[in-house]
Amino acid sequence: MTGISSNNFEQLEKIPLYIPGKPIQEVKREFGLDHIVKLASNENPWGPTSAVKERIFKAINGSADEGVGFYPVSDGFYLRQAIAEYRKVKLNQVVLGNGSAEIIEMAAKACFITGGSAIVPRHSFAIGGIATQTAGGRVIETQATATKVDVDAILKAIQPDTRMVYIANANNPTGVQIERDGIARLVKEIRSDILLVVDQAYAEYSSPGEFPDAADFLSERENLLVLHTFSKIYALAALRIGYGLGNERIITLLERVRSPFNTNHIAQVAAEVAIKDLEFIIFCREKNQQARDTFFAEAKKHRCTATGNAGNFVLLETAIPAPDFFRDLLKKSVIVRPMHGYELPYHMRVSLGRPEEMEAFWEAAAPMLDGGR
Numbered sequence: 001m002t003g004i005s006s007n008n009f010e011q012l013e014k015i016p017l018y019i020p021g022k023p024i025q026e027v028k029r030e031f032g033l034d035h036i037v038k039l040a041s042n043e044n045p046w047g048p049t050s051a052v053k054e055r056i057f058k059a060i061n062g063s064a065d066e067g068v069g070f071y072p073v074s075d076g077f078y079l080r081q082a083i084a085e086y087r088k089v090k091l092n093q094v095v096l097g098n099g100s101a102e103i104i105e106m107a108a109k110a111c112f113i114t115g116g117s118a119i120v121p122r123h124s125f126a127i128g129g130i131a132t133q134t135a136g137g138r139v140i141e142t143q144a145t146a147t148k149v150d151v152d153a154i155l156k157a158i159q160p161d162t163r164m165v166y167i168a169n170a171n172n173p174t175g176v177q178i179e180r181d182g183i184a185r186l187v188k189e190i191r192s193d194i195l196l197v198v199d200q201a202y203a204e205y206s207s208p209g210e211f212p213d214a215a216d217f218l219s220e221r222e223n224l225l226v227l228h229t230f231s232k233i234y235a236l237a238a239l240r241i242g243y244g245l246g247n248e249r250i251i252t253l254l255e256r257v258r259s260p261f262n263t264n265h266i267a268q269v270a271a272e273v274a275i276k277d278l279e280f281i282i283f284c285r286e287k288n289q290q291a292r293d294t295f296f297a298e299a300k301k302h303r304c305t306a307t308g309n310a311g312n313f314v315l316l317e318t319a320i321p322a323p324d325f326f327r328d329l330l331k332k333s334v335i336v337r338p339m340h341g342y343e344l345p346y347h348m349r350v351s352l353g354r355p356e357e358m359e360a361f362w363e364a365a366a367p368m369l370d371g372g373r
């Protein structure tokens with residue numbers, strides 16, 4: 001055998017690469033800057049709390065029971081127990097992932113073991129489509145706009161070989177939310193053998209009473225998987241930890257495709273502390289709403305359109321092509337996310353940071369938006 005060329009590799013090369021937000025260190029290096037404002041990856045600028053940090057230090061310092069020399073509890077029993085209690089489900093209805101993105105990959109592995117298709121609305125969070133294809137499935141993209149996901153289009157697009165429907169609610173990058181009646185229709189009308197994956201990475205940014213939580217439908221549909229992450233409001237993005245809720249059969253199936261020790265001990269114990277701190281969640285939710293309101297008002301002043309009512313980010317449409325706007329902002333020490341890769345050529349996704357970070361954004365962006373770059 002010579003070389004590594006095969007049809008499979010050619011197939012793999014056609015799958016889009018996930019392009020993450022630029023890291024602060026990279027921008028400092030590239031542009032010789034020393035202070036950067038990062039509004040590119042929908043992280044939480046307010047955390048984690050000191051209680052979470054103390055628990056992390058304790059885990060690193062180690063004891064007879066824990067420390068970085070030991071493997072973690074492979075299935076994250078204690079964190080799953082805390083999640084089950086918090087979400088009022090059984091322990092066996094919870095699975096952990098190395099970020100919720102890994103659970104999307106686990107779902108795709110489980111669904112496409114013998115091929116098939118996934119329904120993914122246009123402008124959706126990219127991992128749904130990428131995970132489908134790397135697991136051997138094909139993507140059927142349905143009609144959606146920057147301000148609306150079309151539930152009818154999802155239902156109409158289902159094929160005999162469809163194995164998974166993936167929606168992010170709220171969606172990243174558009175901040176669009178499907179309301180409860182839309183979720184209820186998907187739950188009831190999607191064929192029962194299809195796994196409906198509802199990714200709720202930003203759910204905690206909405207008040208519990210207002211959020212159309214797909215987990216409410218777990219008793220009505222066996223093939224339902226609801227995803228959450230500790231990367232967003234819980235401010236643990238670097239630790240890579242998320243969770244999925246489903247019925248026991250689905251969770252048991254996902255356990256078969258989960259890598260052993262997929263979540264690390266530090267992440268597990270930090271998340272266990274974080275999930276109990278409701279006061280911090282409420283604080284971040286309020287700060288986020290204030291940042292969104294201020295952003296919308298500023299966007300209006302500069303005659304551009306800001307949309308997205310859910311999550312910790314907004315979508316800003318300007319008259320400047322997204323890659324140009326992105327480069328020019330980088331030179332001014334501000335990292336945002338250009339959205340041309342999501343078929344939104346004039347849109348930027350801007351994460352909602354602390355007031356001083358948002359001020360820095362407008363200070364850099366205003367001259368570009370108002371004329372002279």
Ligand SMILES: Cc1ncc(COP(=O)(O)O)c(C=O)c1O
Pocket residue numbers: 041042098099100101102125168170171172199201228229230231237240241242
């Ligand atoms: C909708 C959505 N799902 C999942 C993720 C991935 O989160 P995690 O860090 O848990 O892998 C993101 C991250 O931006 C997201 O926007």
